[in-house]
Amino acid sequence: MPDRIVITAATGNIGSKLAEILLSKGKRIKVIGRDDKKLEAFKMKGADVYEGNAEKASDMKRAFMGGSALFALIPPNYAATDPRAYQNKVGQAYADAIAEAGIKEVVNLSSVGAHLSEGNGLIAGLYDQEQRLNSMRGVSVVHLRPGYFMENLFWNMDSIRKSGIAGSPLKGDVALPMIATRDIASIAAVQFLVGVEGKSVQELMGQRDLTLNEATAAIGKAIGKPDLKYVQFPYADAEKSMVGMGMSLESAQLTNEMNKGFNEGIIKPSTGRKPENTTMTSIEEFAQHFAEIYKKGG
Numbered sequence: 001m002p003d004r005i006v007i008t009a010a011t012g013n014i015g016s017k018l019a020e021i022l023l024s025k026g027k028r029i030k031v032i033g034r035d036d037k038k039l040e041a042f043k044m045k046g047a048d049v050y051e052g053n054a055e056k057a058s059d060m061k062r063a064f065m066g067g068s069a070l071f072a073l074i075p076p077n078y079a080a081t082d083p084r085a086y087q088n089k090v091g092q093a094y095a096d097a098i099a100e101a102g103i104k105e106v107v108n109l110s111s112v113g114a115h116l117s118e119g120n121g122l123i124a125g126l127y128d129q130e131q132r133l134n135s136m137r138g139v140s141v142v143h144l145r146p147g148y149f150m151e152n153l154f155w156n157m158d159s160i161r162k163s164g165i166a167g168s169p170l171k172g173d174v175a176l177p178m179i180a181t182r183d184i185a186s187i188a189a190v191q192f193l194v195g196v197e198g199k200s201v202q203e204l205m206g207q208r209d210l211t212l213n214e215a216t217a218a219i220g221k222a223i224g225k226p227d228l229k230y231v232q233f234p235y236a237d238a239e240k241s242m243v244g245m246g247m248s249l250e251s252a253q254l255t256n257e258m259n260k261g262f263n264e265g266i267i268k269p270s271t272g273r274k275p276e277n278t279t280m281t282s283i284e285e286f287a288q289h290f291a292e293i294y295k296k297g298g
């Protein structure tokens with residue numbers, strides 16, 4: 001069992017929930033983020049804190065020192081003009097730091113579709129990271145490959161409020177494995193508690209497959225807009241809007257490549273649904289959480 005678990009992206013969706021679970025189990029953890037003020041709450045609960053940038057190999061070497069296990073997540077950087085090069089830079093920084101710190105167990109956050117080296121948009125960089133970690137001798141790694149995050153539905157909050165529309169370039173009637181990030185954190189925690197051995201992949205498919213039409217209907221019901229409809233946006237319009245929100249053109253194009261991959265059935269789980277890859281949180285539960293934030297104006 002690991003002595004001290006290092007958590008990257010600890011203020012993010014998954015990292016923050018994982019840190020809470022491990023602290024509640026009495027585990028020693030070291031949380032990493034770019035601003036230690038945002039990590040203060042974990043410090044108060046006994047976590048070690050490290051402020052550093054994942055793009056800087058020297059920062060990650062210092063951050064991982066003293067750790068015996070690692071939760072590795074390459075943070076999204078939508079401003080990157082070469083997203084795969086960015087992901088590889090962070091991925092290599094992690095690998096070098098794992099080797100230098102002598103970390104023996106890694107839970108790597110990957111994605112559904114990361115068995116493909118291309119044609120999967122931003123997921124290709126996660127394919128690279130799986131290969132990089134698999135090549136490390138003496139390091140046990142489990143690659144978690146979750147499906148579409150339910151939290152992505154928050155991207156629609158503004159447009160629901162302002163124009164009563166929820167949408168994206170994904171087709172409304174394609175069934176996706178959709179998962180709440182708290183379930184990913186729970187599975188990651190279990191991996192650390194039981195111990196990581198060898199090299200393996202664990203796909204995480206959420207409670208059930210869902211289309212965006214169904215997910216939007218659940219959100220609409222929870223927020224008191226039962227007529228809320230999902231709209232599929234044209235790729236070109238979505239690209240323009242992503243760039244308008246500050247994404248690099250390259251990131252927007254790769255996001256669309258990923259959307260096409262889902263729409264055309266190229267990005268999908270490589271195994272069928274089983275109890276081991278099915279998690280707890282239903283869209284109806286997530287929709288209640290969405291509604292609480294929506295009603296507070298968040």
Ligand SMILES: NC(=O)c1ccc[n+]([C@@H]2O[C@H](COP(=O)([O-])OP(=O)(O)OC[C@H]3O[C@@H](n4cnc5c(N)ncnc54)[C@H](OP(=O)(O)O)[C@@H]3O)[C@@H](O)[C@H]2O)c1
Pocket residue numbers: 008009010011012013014015032033034035038052053054055073074075076109110111112126146147148149152181
């Ligand atoms: N969205 C999906 O449907 C989906 C599906 C499968 C896999 N994924 C993968 O899931 C990952 C995202 O997970 P998440 O939602 O938990 O992440 P997230 O909420 O976006 O959090 C990422 C965290 O990383 C930190 N960060 C950002 N840039 C950093 C840097 N340069 N150095 C150090 N820390 C940095 C940020 O914290 P600070 O600002 O505090 O530093 C942020 O809180 C991505 O790798 C994505 O590919 C996503």
